[in-house]
Every structure is written in structure tokens, then in C-alpha cells.
Amino acid sequence: MTEPRDLLTRMFQAAVRAAQPEHCIPAFLPTPPKGRTIVIGAGKASAAMAQAFEKHWPGPLEGVIVTRYGYAVPCERLEILEAAHPVPDEAGEHAAQRLFDQVRDLTADDLVICLISGGGSSLLPVPGAGVTLADKQAINRALLKSGATIAEMNCVRRHLSGIKGGRLAAACAPARVINLLISDVPGDQPNDIASGPTVADPSTCADALDIVRRYGIALPAGARALLESGRGETLKPGDPLLARVETHLIATPQMALEAAADVARAAGITPVLLGDRIEGEARDVGKVLAGIALQVHAHGQPVPAPCVLLSGGETTVTVRGQGRGGRNVECLLSTAIALDGASNIYALAGDTDGVDGQEEIAGALITPDTLARAWMAGMPPRAHLDDNDGHGFFERLGDSLITGPTLTNVNDFRAILIL
Structure with missing residues (x-):
């Protein structure tokens, strides 16, 4: 099977390509x-x-x-x-x-x-x-x-x-x-x-x-x-x-999600489109998405693994800390914390324009060992979330998603892969 990070990246690329x-x-x-x-x-x-x-x-x-x-x-x-x-x-x-x-x-x-x-x-x-x-x-x-x-x-x-x-x-x-x-x-x-x-x-x-x-x-x-x-x-x-x-x-965002779904099907993964207009505080959305992923992982609902949960929309961040943002990495860090190292769950979140917040970084990826690697590096995940510092967190782990200008923009793209 395709390496999970590579598959997630190819789905993101397909979403961006559909909006060119x-x-x-x-x-x-x-x-x-x-x-x-x-x-x-x-x-x-x-x-x-x-x-x-x-x-x-x-x-x-x-x-x-x-x-x-x-x-x-x-x-x-x-x-x-x-x-x-x-x-x-x-x-x-x-x-x-x-x-x-x-x-x-x-x-x-x-x-x-x-x-x-x-x-x-x-x-x-x-x-x-x-x-x-x-x-x-x-x-x-x-x-x-x-x-x-x-x-x-x-x-x-x-x-x-x-x-x-x-x-x-x-x-x-x-x-x-x-x-x-x-x-x-x-x-x-x-x-x-x-x-x-x-x-x-x-x-x-x-x-x-x-x-x-x-x-x-x-x-x-x-x-x-x-x-x-x-x-x-x-x-x-x-x-x-x-x-x-x-x-x-x-x-539109829906067209981008459908293009990503085609990549998943070609890899033998069932795509589940959760919606193209998901809004709310990024950290709250991250928790909810993690909850759905854990339900798949534990009970095979709403579909059994292997599957990928695809969603779009535009979350928001109420800035209280001094970190670098932005909304996709905040959502993803919240997801990682809620997953708590669950096995066989990988995820990507990124902005299809290549810029998340005010950083020239599209987003990031997480793997089952993301939290363990963070603790080993002396990076308390929740402290970074509380400081609105998703970019700083993922950059230090080497998990940032950097695309450069994509020359299009159909908003946020999120994919959670459960194997």
C-alpha cells in the first residue's frame, strides 16, 4: 500500500489541481x-x-x-x-x-x-x-x-x-x-x-x-x-x-474534495466527505474530527477502515497566545491531542492557497507518533495549542506542509486517514 503521508499529500495536490x-x-x-x-x-x-x-x-x-x-x-x-x-x-x-x-x-x-x-x-x-x-x-x-x-x-x-x-x-x-x-x-x-x-x-x-x-x-x-x-x-x-x-x-471546495476522493478510491481507500462548509473554532473542529476518526478506529462506524475523512470550509482562531497561528495547523494540533497517539491514524490539514494564517506554509501532517516525538523534543503539545503556535510546533517536528503559492484558493482542506 502507498505510504500514508504520501497518499495524504497526493490527495491535497489533487484538490489544489482541481481548482487550477x-x-x-x-x-x-x-x-x-x-x-x-x-x-x-x-x-x-x-x-x-x-x-x-x-x-x-x-x-x-x-x-x-x-x-x-x-x-x-x-x-x-x-x-x-x-x-x-x-x-x-x-x-x-x-x-x-x-x-x-x-x-x-x-x-x-x-x-x-x-x-x-x-x-x-x-x-x-x-x-x-x-x-x-x-x-x-x-x-x-x-x-x-x-x-x-x-x-x-x-x-x-x-x-x-x-x-x-x-x-x-x-x-x-x-x-x-x-x-x-x-x-x-x-x-x-x-x-x-x-x-x-x-x-x-x-x-x-x-x-x-x-x-x-x-x-x-x-x-x-x-x-x-x-x-x-x-x-x-x-x-x-x-x-x-x-x-x-x-x-x-x-x-469550489466541493469540487476539490471530490478530486481528493478520486485519489483515495484509486488507492483502495473509501472516502467519506464530511462537508465542504465546516466552520467554528479550529481547536473545537479538530476535537470533533478526532472523535469521528476514533469511532471508525474502534467500531468501524460510519464506515470501516481503511477510509479517509475529507472536509473543507473555514475555521477560525480566537487568538489568545503569542504563537504564529494559523487555523489549519491549530485544527490539526487539536486533532493530534485528541487522538492521543491512536494507531493507524494519519492526517493532513492545509490551506489550498499555500498560506495558513500569515505564514508561507500551507499546513502540516500528523502521524501516530506525533505526540511522542513532540514530548521527546521538549515540546508540550497543549502548551503550543494554548499559545496558538501550531506552525512553531509542526515546523520543529519537520511536519510542515510547504507548497509555495498554488495560484488558486478553495479554502481549507482536511483529510484523516484511518488504516
Whole structure:
């Protein structure tokens, strides 16, 4: 049989490969318009999406794309800009303005292709009225540490923005707008992918204020005034400015899980897909996943071994320690502690964009002897978990999963292999 770590790694690679723009873009090419074709976009996968679109597009095109530092790929006719993620910077603010400039004065004969993927929220930091870039940076940092879900964070971001929540699509009117989205959010709601710059948003300023109160986020005066006055309201479903907008999901977490399941079956392992939208505190999710694995191990339920438990979604970490994060390694360390060295159970958790938290590390792997090796190295596992230091823990053990930029992003991937 294939070595367990190798099998887990191949499943992760298959999940990432299934979401590569080169495989996804061609099926969604529209008919060329009478007028101009403008390509705009933002996200960790947007440059690779632009390259794939440019390669397969039969006619002239122009446009501007913004992606994360280190995620640019060469394009011949499209300009690729880079900016910061997960905390925005001035380069992102400048790039967002370039996108607005690109869609100015369009006609009904023109076509705008919007290539949007996860990470676009921080790559398009246009502050709303009365809000500064420094305000947005501080709010973003606070949200990232708060334990808020991605949907909650993006609701706040949309209502403090001058570009999200459909505002970029409105600037394209009366041109036809086609959104090609790679989803990195549980539930695949378009308004949550990069905070929905080119789609309608049913949430409200009041919703954003409720989230801020719930998590104790300190708002600068200008940001609070924007929400309390309602001036930060987004474009709603049915808005005439969005009448010519159509949206397609070209890659999703579910597609990635199914690709990993195919690898498992080919190896004679039964895949069990637990869900593509699992959320909650990373350490709590880790405990639950370990509990399911132990049930398989002890009782052959819900399926007998050999099997692999596959799941996706986006967990959260409420930061209380001084460690390096991130959510996938926190979840995995919690799983390891709950498994307590159970035999024949191996696991991998990683972010499909190659970056877990703020580290250039996708995630990590665990084996039945992970805890024993940690104790021998003088590394109390629970102390590392309490310090939110999953990356430090797995790096010292040599069990980090490092991929480099994957140029796509369909959120977290978790696989627990029971033999």
C-alpha cells in the first residue's frame, strides 16, 4: 500500500489541481462582444485566472488584475499588480483605483470579465466615506483575531468599503458583466467571495454593526459614523445598475474534495466527505474530527477502515497566545491531542492557497507518533495549542506542509486517514 503521508499529500495536490484556473476557465468563455472586452479581477488566484483567460480568448482584450505579493504570473495583454494580504496596504488601494479607471465610460456593447477569488477583500481596500486606509488596516487586524467567521468579517468589510458590495459592478454599467468566481468561502455565496465587489449584497449596515458589537471590535469614529448613518449601504438584489451582471462559480471546495476522493478510491481507500462548509473554532473542529476518526478506529462506524475523512470550509482562531497561528495547523494540533497517539491514524490539514494564517506554509501532517516525538523534543503539545503556535510546533517536528503559492484558493482542506 502507498505510504500514508504520501497518499495524504497526493490527495491535497489533487484538490489544489482541481481548482487550477487553466482547467476551469475554458468552459465559461462567453461570445465576444461588439465593443471592447475589459478584464478586471482580484484575489490570490486572479493572476492565474487572467493568464488562462487571455490564453483562450479569441479576440482583443485589455485590463488590470491585482493579486497577492508573490502570486503574479506573466500575461501579454493584461496588467498584473500585486498588493498585501491579509492586511491591506497602499499598493492595494492604488490597484483598486486602477480597476475603477479601467471600467470608466463603458457602453452597452462592451463586456467586462471579472475574475474574482479569495483574498480579494484585502487586495481591494478602497475606504468608504470618512474611513482611512489605516482605519481599515486596524479593523482588519482586529477581525482576524476576533474569532469571527469569514462571512461576518466580509459583511463588515463590505459596508466600510468604496468598492465591495457590488460597487465595482455598478461602475461598469451599462456594460455586460460576467463574474467568474473561485470560491473560498463556506456555502459559496458570491457576496462573500472577496466581499462581493461585483455582486449584489442583501446584508445591511445594521448587520455589520451587530457583528462589530458581538466581537468587541473597536471602530474609529469615521467608520462608526458610516455604519450608523447607513451611508455605507451596499447595492441590493434587483438594483438596476446590476441588471446585466451574471455570475458563474468555476471552482469550489466541493469540487476539490471530490478530486481528493478520486485519489483515495484509486488507492483502495473509501472516502467519506464530511462537508465542504465546516466552520467554528479550529481547536473545537479538530476535537470533533478526532472523535469521528476514533469511532471508525474502534467500531468501524460510519464506515470501516481503511477510509479517509475529507472536509473543507473555514475555521477560525480566537487568538489568545503569542504563537504564529494559523487555523489549519491549530485544527490539526487539536486533532493530534485528541487522538492521543491512536494507531493507524494519519492526517493532513492545509490551506489550498499555500498560506495558513500569515505564514508561507500551507499546513502540516500528523502521524501516530506525533505526540511522542513532540514530548521527546521538549515540546508540550497543549502548551503550543494554548499559545496558538501550531506552525512553531509542526515546523520543529519537520511536519510542515510547504507548497509555495498554488495560484488558486478553495479554502481549507482536511483529510484523516484511518488504516
